Structure formats: C-alpha cells, structure tokens
Amino acid sequence: MTNKNGWGNLYLVFVFALLYAxxxxxxxxxxxxxxxxxxxxxxxxxxxxxxxxDTRLIIIVINTLVIALxxxxxxxxxxxxxxxxxxxxxxxxxxxxxxxxxxxxxxxPDVIIGASFLxxxxxxxxxxxxxxVLISHIAFSIPITVLMILPRLQEMSPSLIDAARDLxxxxxxxxxxxxxxxxxxxxxxxxxxxxxxxxxxxxxxxFVTGNGYSTLSVEIYSRARQGVALSINALSTLIFLxxxxxxxxxxxxxxxxxxxPRREEPIAVGGPR
Amino acid sequence: xxxxxxxxxxxxxxxxxxxxxxxxVVLVGYYSFFDVDGNLTLQNYRTFFTPTYLQMTxxxxxxxxxxxxxSLLVAYPAxxxxxxxxxxxxxxxxxxxxxxxxxxxxxxxxxxxFGTYGPINALLGTLGFGEQQLLFNASxxxxxxxxIFIPFMILPIYNALEEMNPTLVSAARDLxxxxxxxxxxxxxxxxxxxxxxGCMAVFIPSLSLFMITRLIAGNKVITLGTAIEQHxxxxxxxxxxxxxxxxxxxxxxxxxxxSGGFGKEVRHD
Numbered sequence: 001m002t003n004k005n006g007w008g009n010l011y012l013v014f015v016f017a018l019l020y021a022x023x024x025x026x027x028x029x030x031x032x033x034x035x036x037x038x039x040x041x042x043x044x045x046x047x048x049x050x051x052x053x054d055t056r057l058i059i060i061v062i063n064t065l066v067i068a069l070x071x072x073x074x075x076x077x078x079x080x081x082x083x084x085x086x087x088x089x090x091x092x093x094x095x096x097x098x099x100x101x102x103x104x105x106x107x108x109p110d111v112i113i114g115a116s117f118l119x120x121x122x123x124x125x126x127x128x129x130x131x132x133v134l135i136s137h138i139a140f141s142i143p144i145t146v147l148m149i150l151p152r153l154q155e156m157s158p159s160l161i162d163a164a165r166d167l168x169x170x171x172x173x174x175x176x177x178x179x180x181x182x183x184x185x186x187x188x189x190x191x192x193x194x195x196x197x198x199x200x201x202x203x204x205x206x207f208v209t210g211n212g213y214s215t216l217s218v219e220i221y222s223r224a225r226q227g228v229a230l231s232i233n234a235l236s237t238l239i240f241l242x243x244x245x246x247x248x249x250x251x252x253x254x255x256x257x258x259x260x261p262r263r264e265e266p267i268a269v270g271g272p273r
Numbered sequence: 274x275x276x277x278x279x280x281x282x283x284x285x286x287x288x289x290x291x292x293x294x295x296x297x298v299v300l301v302g303y304y305s306f307f308d309v310d311g312n313l314t315l316q317n318y319r320t321f322f323t324p325t326y327l328q329m330t331x332x333x334x335x336x337x338x339x340x341x342x343x344s345l346l347v348a349y350p351a352x353x354x355x356x357x358x359x360x361x362x363x364x365x366x367x368x369x370x371x372x373x374x375x376x377x378x379x380x381x382x383x384x385x386x387f388g389t390y391g392p393i394n395a396l397l398g399t400l401g402f403g404e405q406q407l408l409f410n411a412s413x414x415x416x417x418x419x420x421i422f423i424p425f426m427i428l429p430i431y432n433a434l435e436e437m438n439p440t441l442v443s444a445a446r447d448l449x450x451x452x453x454x455x456x457x458x459x460x461x462x463x464x465x466x467x468x469x470x471g472c473m474a475v476f477i478p479s480l481s482l483f484m485i486t487r488l489i490a491g492n493k494v495i496t497l498g499t500a501i502e503q504h505x506x507x508x509x510x511x512x513x514x515x516x517x518x519x520x521x522x523x524x525x526x527x528x529x530x531x532s533g534g535f536g537k538e539v540r541h542d
Binding site for chain 2: 008009011012015016018019020021022023025026029036037038039078081082084085088098101102104105107108109110111112113114115116117118119120123139140142196199200202203206207216217220221224225227228232236239240243244246247251
C-alpha cells in the first residue's frame with residue numbers, strides 16, 4: 001500500500017513540476033545577463049530596468065489595468081442585476097432559456113466572440129480602440145459574474161426578505177440592507193473572476209483593438225512573434241508575482257466569506273482566453 | 274404591479290443579452306452569405322465544402338481530439354490522487370494558479386524551452402539523439418496545448434470525485450470487485466459528469482486557439498480558429514471568416530447537445 005502511495009505522490013510531483021517548470025524557466029532566465037533563454041551567464045537586473053524604462057510598455061500596463069478595473073466593476077453591477085433577474089423568474093423553462101443565453105459567451109470560443117464583436121462594432125460604428133475593448137471586456141465578463149452571484153441568491157431564504165418587508169423596510173432597503181450583504185461573497189468572487197478574465201484576455205482584444213491601442217496580452221503576442229526578448233521574461237516574473245498576490249487576496253476573501261462550515265465551493269475557472 | 278416597476282432595473286441585463294449574445298450570432302450568420310465585394314451569395318459555403326477547407330476542419334477536430342485525450346489521460350489520475358492528499362485546498366489552489374497566468378506568457382516560455390538551444394534539445398543532445406527541430410510542428414502544438422489545458426481538465430474531475438460517496442467504493446471492494454472493476458463500474462460512471470465538462474472545457478477552445486498555432490506550430494497546424502483569424506484580420510474576407518465561424522458554432526452546439534446541455538451546474542430551487 002505504501003508503495004502504491006509512493007508512485008501516486010511521484011506522479012503528482014511530476015504533474016506539478018510540469019505545470020510550473022515553464023513558468024519558473026521564464027523567471028529564471030529573466031535574470032540572465034547573456035540575453036538569451038538557454039545559457040545562463042550571470043545575474044543581472046538589466047531586463048527589469050529595461051521594462052521600467054520602456055514608457056510604451058508602462059502605458060500599456062496602465063491601459064490593461066484600467067480596462068480590467070473598469071470592465072470588472074461595470075460587469076459586476078450588470079451581473080448583480082442579471083442574477084436578480086434570473087432568480088425572479090418563476091417559470092422553469094424561461095429560467096433555463098435565460099441561463100443558457102447567459103452561458104453562451106462562457107462556452108463560446110474566443111475567436112467567435114472576437115470576430116462577431118468586430119462585426120457588431122463596425123456595424124454600429126464604434127471606433128476600434130479603448131471603447132471597443134472596454135465594451136467587449138464588459139460583455140464577456142457579465143456571464144461569469146452572474147454565475148458566481150446566482151447560487152448565493154438561491155441559497156438565501158425568502159423568509160429573510162419577508163421579515164424585512166414585514167418590519168417595514170422599503171424595497172430599496174431590502175436590496176441594500178438584506179440582499180446585497182447576503183450575496184457579497186458572490187459579488188466579490190464575480191468581480192475577481194471578471195478582473196482576471198479581463199487581464200488574461202488575448203483573443204477578443206486582438207480582434208477588436210485598433211491600431212493605436214494595445215493591451216498587455218496583445219503586446220506580448222506581437223513581441224513574442226519577433227522571437228525571444230528577455231524583457232518579456234522580466235515582465236512575466238512581475239506579472240506572476242502580481243497574480244500570486246491576487247490569488248492570495250481572492251483566497252483570503254473567500255476564506256473570510258465562507259464562515260459557515262460547509263463544503264467549499266468549487267472555484268470556478270474560465271476557459272483560457 | 275410590483276413586477277413592472279422592478280423590471281426596469283433588469284433592463285441593462287436583457288439589453289446585454291440582445292446586443293452581445295443574440296446579435297453577434299445573428300450577424301455572423303448574416304455575414305457568411307456575403308462575399309468580399311458585399312454581394313449576397315452562397316459561394317462561401319461552396320468554398321467551405323472544397324477539399325482544402327474540409328481537410329482543415331477534419332485536422333482541426335483531430336488535433337482537438339488528441340489534445341482532449343492526452344489532457345484527460347494526464348488529468349484523471351492527477352485529480353484522483355489529489356482527492357487523497359492531506360492539504361487538498363492548497364494543492365487545488367496550486368493547480369489553479371497557473372491558469373491565472375497569461376496564456377501567452379506560458380506559450381512564450383515554450384519558444385525558449387523547445388528552441389534549438391533550449392533545455393530539451395540539450396537533454397536530447399546528451400542522450401545522443403542530437404539536435405532536433407522541436408518547434409514549428411504538430412507535436413509541439415499538441416504538447417503545449419495539453420500543458421495549457423491540464424488544469425481545466427483536472428478541476429471538474431476533481432470536483433466530481435469529491436462529490437462521490439466514498440462508501441460506494443468500499444462497498445464495491447467488499448463485494449469482491451477488483452481495483453480495475455471498481456474504477457470501471459463505480460468510480461468512472463459516477464465521475465462521468467466531471468469528465469464530460471472537462472472534455473468540453475478543453476475540446477471547444479482547442480478548436481479555436483490560434484495564438485498557439487501561430488507561435489508554436491508555425492504554419493504547420495491550421496485550426497478553425499486560425500482560419501477565422503486569418504480571414505478577419507489578414508485577408509479581410511469577413512464573409513468567408515463568418516462561414517468558418519458558423520461551422521464552429523454549429524459544431525459547438527452539437528457537442529453541447531450531445532453532452533447534455535449546459536448551465537446545469539446552477540441549481541434550481
């Protein structure tokens with residue numbers, strides 16, 4: 001039996017090594033003074049300095065963060081509305097239909113989303129650039145926020161609302177003092193998911209961004225197509241650290257939110273974007 | 274009367290559904306009937322049913338199948354073993370963490386790893402196989418895709434395994450089932466839902482990933498996604514691009530229906 005466990009652990013170690021090796025590989029060579037990704041010559045901060053001196057890159061990083069923050073905030077607000085709307089529907093068939101429509105963008109391949117949004121924006125006449133990127137990010141983040149909020153809403157006992165109403169709360173009060181506090185963990189989870197969706201998105205942005213405007217993913221893509229540049233490695237190390245911080249933050253909030261000793265909710269993961 | 278005043282709040286959400294869920298699909302369908310010059314035509318569909326495009330579609334499905342299969346083979350044992358570890362939450366978090374790292378950065382790492390002077394080639398060199406061209410072929414594309422999709426396959430299977438009642442396994446063993454038989458008759462059927470959603474989470478995106486094909490496979494692998502990107506952004510033939518997109522949407526819908534609908538994970542009260 002112990003032998004069997006040994007093989008099992010070995011396999012898990014192998015899987016984890018496989019998952020992390022490329023990331024660590026990138027980070028390791030970001031300190032390479034030789035300027036390539038195969039021969040480690042000596043330690044240097046050179047590539048990090050290059051990242052911080054690259055004004056274009058820094059503007060792009062700021063763009064990306066602005067888009068992510070704005071889109072996830074707006075998407076979460078519409079997501080709350082959506083979850084409330086779906087929760088209110090009593091007819092089962094209708095509810096299923098709306099839920100399916102909600103999930104279409106989650107399961108659609110990114111190229112389809114990107115291409116169809118490109119057609120949409122050209123037809124309505126929205127100029128490709130900041131606006132089109134922001135609108136698309138809001139649009140593809142809404143369904144995940146709905147999915148994160150809805151289960152909390154369904155968990156809520158309707159007698160809570162009845163009690164509040166009986167005690168004289170207005171409908172606005174019920175929403176702000178009873179419903180919203182109860183579904184807060186779902187709202188946070190939805191916001192985080194939307195935020196990471198936006199940060200990670202490449203394909204959709206690639207389609208709807210014009211010539212002048214770029215986000216980090218698109219920039220990395222165009223630089224990577226030109227071959228190896230260690231400033232990308234340095235940048236990815238920084239992004240990795242930022243991501244770890246985000247994950248830890250998400251985990252902490254989740255931890256604090258689920259104070260009830262119930263089964264941990266499976267953490268939702270989106271498709272690769 | 275309550276329903277009416279309240280419904281106004283709901284408007285933004287329903288506007289979103291109409292504008293960004295229904296309209297785009299309709300528009301893609303509409304555009305697929307136009308050629309480059311804007312004439313209404315069925316030519317795009319005729320072009321699609323020529324050997325070049327059909328072959329591309331079949332190979333795209335074949336690669337997606339391979340990627341799904343290999344991800345499943347790696348992920349199932351890993352998910353199973355993860356359910357027996359001690360600090361499960363932590364390990365699962367470590368599985369999720371790589372998915373939060375930009376896909377392009379991970380792909381970019383493989384340009385270095387598989388490169389002519391990269392570590393894999395160095396290893397092959399010391400083993401006496403000599404230098405190989407690892408990048409820009411189909412197997413490197415499959416490998417990198419599998420790498421990227423493994424977590425997306427592990428998580429649903431892990432969740433399904435977690436939900437399974439462990440006493441069922443003990444019962445099967447007590448009744449004399451061998452380890453293999455317990456797996457085939459008890460564990461696998463009970464976790465089928467997880468396997469299905471994992472396969473869906475992998476299969477559909479791998480039909481459409483164009484950045485990996487561009488960065489890793491050169492032009493050796495052309496998927497449906499690569500074709501759509503090519504038509505929309507390079508040759509500017511939106512009609513043909515939309516036609517390929519329509520095929521992809523239909524394929525997606527068929528897969529959804531075959532695997533028993535989507536949105537089921539959300540409970541109904």
